[in-house]
Amino acid sequence: MKVTDQEILDRIRSPFTRELGFRQLIEIYQRPVYQVIRRMVLIHEDADDLTQNTFIKAYKALDRFEGNSTLFTWLYRIATNESLTFLEKKKKRFFFSLENHQEKLESYVDSSATLSGDEIQAKLQKSLLKLPDKQRLVFHLKYEEDLTYEEIAQITGTSVGALKASYHHAVKKIEQDLSQE
């Protein structure tokens, strides 16, 4: 039996069923939230941290959730913000000369391809890594997750027009990149 957003929220808002409601929220949304984060940060350990942070932030903010969007888009908004903030921090860290996160991700893709033997997937991942992070996010949400522009607009707080243009640019760049190899 499918549990609705409203039922989950009602359980969370009652002190007697708060933990049960939150557990249901995690069980229903953990896989898509993890996948959308992992597509952005690639490495499991980072995705694990960010997935946990996403739900902890949601737990702390659930009392203020007004229901203007679905729980799904609200959680995706937190998750994508977490991912972009994480990537932004990694880039800034590069100025402290500890590591180049971009190179780390590329070598991660190479080693994963060696393990799984899937070179086409690795090529696509490497093409995606060449895109700006936000453009990569739009591509994932549209092409891989199959969300509508309206849903993506709710998640990102960006206009549908800007998203369409961003997605169009992303597709062109990836097609060009894949055809060159």
Place this chain on the structure above:
Amino acid sequence: MKQIPKLNPFQTPQNYFEELPEKILSKATRPKPIPFWNWAAAAVVLLGIGLWQAGGFNENKPILVSPEEEALLYIESAQWSTEDVLSLSEDPNALLDEIIEEEYAKTAPLWTEEETWF
């Protein structure tokens, strides 16, 4: 669009999603830990008191600089690099995050209609 394949879902360690709800719940309901800087400040105060008690600040044995000033001198004279300073910390990642937060506190919000969308 035909040239672009779909990505496979990422693999996770065994039982990852079975164990994740419990991990999140235990963290979400745990009291907030004391920030690193508070521990560091407390350690400096205790160190200062310890040195004073041991007669480190006795007028007959003047010390030219405090431990903090000494550390600053090492940094400013380039004897210690950023990596050296970070390696002194128990949790360099947390320290680095705090430095970045301070340095970049006033950066633009993430979601703006700017050229990085394109």
